[in-house]
Structures are given as structure tokens and as C-alpha cells.
Amino acid sequence: MTGQPNARLADLFGLAGWSKGELARLVNRQAAAMGHPQLATDTSRVRRWIDMGEIPRDPVPRVLAALFTERLGRVVTIEDLGLVRHGRTGRRQGDGEAEHPDGMPWAPEQTAAVLTEFTGMDLMLNRRGLVGAGAALTAGSALSGALHDWLHTEPALTGDAPPLDHPLNADPAGFDRYDAAPVGAEEVEELERSVEVFRAWDAARGGGLQRKAVVGQLNEVGGMLAYRHPAHLQRRLWGVAANLAVLAGWMSHDVGLEPTAQKYFVIATHAAREGGDRPRAGEALSRAARQKVHLGRPDEALDLMKLAQSGSGDRLQPRTKAMFHTIEAWAQAAMGKGQAMRRTLGRAEDLFVADRGDGEPLPWMQTFKAEDLYGMQALAYRTLAEFDPGAAVHAQHYAEKALALRIDGRERSKIFDHLSMASACFIADDPEQADRYARLALMSMGSNSSRRTWDRLREMYRLTAQYAGYPGIHELREEIRLAMPRPRGKGAGGTPV
16 A cells, blocks of 8 residues: 555546445456455445555456446556556656656566456457547657667566466456467467468458457467467567557557557567567557657657667668658658658658668568558658648659559558548649549548548548539538548547538
């Protein structure tokens, strides 16, 4: 007991709207359902948890996590409740008072446990049809501050097996999970192949349809990491966990589950580092940076990109550096920094051309091809055109180059290129061309489960207003209004145009 209020638990308790007596009764009922009928709590004990910082013994933290998860409709972990006994807080570099988000960085033995708990809660939400809304994103500066020193050091690969009695490693309540077993090289190879299948599906059809399958696979890998394996297999398992966590995060971002997505990107960063793959850890952070730009927080994205680039070590290949620079350029464009954006895109082009493919190919970089470089350049210039309309012509140029190369079935990327082109055409006062590309995007969006494409369509729709008197554009606006998804519920996003 710390004697200080548990602010995290108090905040979530306030959001849940329970009385202390009601929560005590719910804990007793849920504990009995989980096989602990002997557990009995009361109002005074709940008051000590919240007001005095008392941390209850297992299984109470797991019971509370399950109750708050179901009540709030988003993943709530033991960490979120402030009920972890050790390694709970950290101090930011140069700041003696700020608490690191989620107690980061996690100790090696915590990563697999956090992974397993979070995916388990996420699966429970999936099964019960909840939307996972309402949580706040951690600021980019807070994430980079928490992870800076940790990411710049090499791990000792001590994550052979987290202690089985660690509170974070306990089986979460409310979802079905069997104990995973130790695995061999053949099983790890199958897991690695499954990552490629999931990655291809996501690129083609968006993240909505396969997200639950990826989260379930990641949950199972978390169980496997609880066993001791030979070092080379353990390292590969961490790599699988990192790849699946990035995919789970990207798919969550794709369907609008933003806090959930961020948590997966952080899990991926930890898993990649535990496996000794600092470039992969940097790439996971770059995904979080792209998420921040999409959500209108480009300054926080730049904080994350600085850490992604510096923390990736000296094994970063030129093409990966080029990709990092395109994300940085997009953030600069979103802030109206045209000169900085152009310089950054120039560096990206030079690095992309300099990549001769001499190094060992990185599976997670195989989708960053010439068309992706052009697509990101188009997006950056289209974003800058909001501040400098003269940039629209450059956006058109690069979008056209990207579309000419889009032949590999990655439909979501093609939709984004069509929308970049349509938006640039509207800004450049060419509504006829804009209408054509907007309709091409709209034709493909019905078969794609990506909410991000609809978010980008809303941005383009705003540009159609000044041309609403044109018959073709008037019809286009009506078609967009009819096609736009309806809101899925309170706090779920999907605002109509």
C-alpha cells in the first residue's frame, strides 16, 4: 500500500460509473465465475484500492481488468489499472517527475506477459462485439522519452521465459485460451509463413477482416514465449511476435481503433528489441508516427521518427531509411513546412536509388517499392497543397507515377493514390479530372475494409464544395454521401460527411 490514491484506477472507476459497493459485488460475482468462489471483497476494500493505493492479490487485478474491459468497451489491462507491483513507473530522461506511459520500458520478462494479456482482452472485445473506443493516445514525446535510452542499448535476450507467477502473466479472464507448448523450427517456420499471408491480405483488402485472426495468432505466440527455447528459436519467435504485433497495430489503425493500435506498436517495439532486431523496432515506431500524422498530430510524429531513426542502429538499410524519410516528410507537410519537406523527400529519393539490394532482404520491407515511394511523395505534396496550392501539380505528377506501377493487387494503396490525385486535381482547379479519379477510388472502396480510406475520402469531399454547382460534381457528392459508412455507435467515429 502506497498511501497515495491510485489515479489510474480512480479515473477508470469514474468512467465506469459504478459505486464502490457495486464494484465490490461485481468482483465477487466475476471471481466466482472464474473459479474463485472463496474470494470476498467489500466496499471498504475497494475504497483502499482507489484512495490508498492498495494493490490486491491475484486474481483480483485480473478480475478488475475483465470487468473494466467489458464495461468501457475497450481493452483495459492490469497496467492500465495501476495494479502492477513492480516496474510500474519510470522517469523520463531529463525530467525527474514525469511517469513513463504504461511503466515503459518493460523489463524483458514483462514483454511476453503484457503481449498475452493485451491480446487476450482484445479477443474478448472482438467476440462480444464491442468497439474499443474512448481511450486516449499517449503523446509521441512521452513515448519517445520513455523508450529512448532503452532502445539505444542491446538486449541480453533474457526473455527466455517470464516468471510464471508474474501478475501480468496470469491468464486474463473472459476469453478462451489454452496453454501453448514449446515449439521447434518447423512450427516457427509455419508461423513466419502465416505472417506473410496476413500481410498480403491486409495490403489487398484492408485490416478489418483478418484483424481478429492476427490478434489470436499473436496471443498464441505470447504463450509460446513463456517457455524456454534455444536462443536461435527464441529470437525467431520474438521476430514473429514483432511482425504480428505490427500487423495487429496497423489493422487496428486501419479500422479506427487508435489507442489499441498504439499499444500494439509499442508491443512490437519491445518484441523486436528482445529479438535483437533494432531496425524492426524502429519500423514499428514509424507506424505509430504515421498514425499520428493521420490523426492530425504531426509534431508528435516527428518525435517518434527521430527515435525510430536513431534507435534502429547501424544495420538500417538505405531503402528503410528512405521509407522513414517519407513519413518524416509527410509530417513536415502537415505542418506547412514546404522547404523541409522537399529536402527530406530529396534524401528519400537518393537513399532509395542507392539501395542496390546488396544486403539481406528484410521481409517487412518487401512492400516498399518504387510505387510506394511515389505514393508517399504524392501524399506529402497533396498535404502541403493545403498550405501552398502550387504543390498540387507535384502531387499529381507523383500520384500518376505510382498508379502506373500499381499492378500487384495492393488495392488499398491504389485507393489512396486515386484519392491523392483527385484531391490534387481539385486544388489545381481541374474538377473534371478530379471527378474521374474520385470515382475510381469510390468503385474500389466497397470491397475494402479500411476505414482510413473513408477518412481520406472525407478530406477529398471537403474540396468538392466549391464545385458543387457543376452537374458531375453534384452527382459525385451525392454518391459519396450515400456510400459513406454510418457511425457504428457512440464514440466509434465514422462521422457522416
